[in-house]
Amino acid sequence: MAENGASAREAAYTEGVPCWVDAQLADVEAGKRFYGELFGWTFGESYGGTVWAYHDGEPVAGLAHKPDGRLPTVWTVYFATPDAEALSRRILAAGGQIVTAPIPVGELGVAALAADPEGAVFGLWQPGTHQGFGQRHEPGSFARVELYARDPEAAGAFYEGLFTDALVGPDAEPDFGRAPLTEVFPAEMPPHFLVHFRVEDCDAALGTVNRLGGRAQAGPFDTAYGTVGMASDDxxxxxxxxxx
Structure with missing residues (x-):
């Protein structure tokens, strides 16, 4: 990572800005095949067996093996923070939970998992040598994350209380939005974050998802921030x- 690139990322990823995503998968090799073809990602090993995905040579996501098959197969968004311990205390004071206490990830940084008062799980990332996305808002990289909540107004108050930059990201891009759980989702679906990846053609991407053994779940449909399709991998x- 070039010094000027690292300093730019450090300045961009202020507290509350989504800075990284990873997927917990039963089969990381299958994940590499699926996302490599869907988004044009290449891959390299990172810390502790986690695989980093790259687009145009820049890190855009992580793929990790689930340590326990009972854990959900999910994409998780991480919000930047200069102090994961202090933010964890604020989350608890605001009615959230700490799922996994802050733990060092080698020299890369410090990671933690938390949940908001409705149970939506998200990550915290205190950077070390790894500041976050090397590329975002471009095709094949992170575009935004949407929180689907039972009470979007209460959820908004929770995150606004934690993060001054939570609802509008850097570079004038809306990195973090919130919406109510609707009939698009199964009735048993809990509140959750949905990671969005930028593509050139939503219809074509959903077609590729189906061809690769995944499932196009909804869309394409128009929103205030673009045309969206919901999907799941294989x-x-x-x-x-x-x-x-």
């Missing part, structure tokens, strides 16, 4: 594709 991890 292992059941849900995500969205976004065409601006």
């Amino acid at each position: 292992q059941g991890a849900s995500f969205a594709v976004l065409q601006r």
Whole structure:
């Protein structure tokens, strides 16, 4: 990572800005095949067996093996913070939960998992040598994350209380939005974050998802921030594709 690139990322990823995503998968090799073809990603090993995905040579996501088959197969978004311990205390004070306490990830940084008062799980990332996305808002990389909540107004108050930059990201891009759980989702679906990846053609991306053994779940449909399609990969991890 070039020094000027690292300093730019450090300045961009202020507290509350989505800075990284990873998928917990039963079969990482299958994940590499699926997402490699869907988004044009290449892959390299990172810390502790986690695989990093690259687009145009820049890190855009992580794929990790689930340590326990009973754990959900999911994409998780991580919000930047200069102090994961302090933010964890604020989350608890605001009525959230700490799922996994802050733990060092080698020299890369410190990671933690938390949940908001409705149970939506998200990550915290305190950077070390790894600041976050090397590329975003471009085809094949992170575009935004949407929180689907039973009470979007209460959820908004929770995150606004934690993060000054939570609802509008850097570079004038709306990185974080919120919406109510609707009939698009199964009745038993809990509140959750849905990671969106930018694509050139939403219809074509959903077609590729189906061809690769995944499932196009909804869309394409138009939103205020672009055309969206909801999908799951061939292992059941849900995500969205976004065409601006």
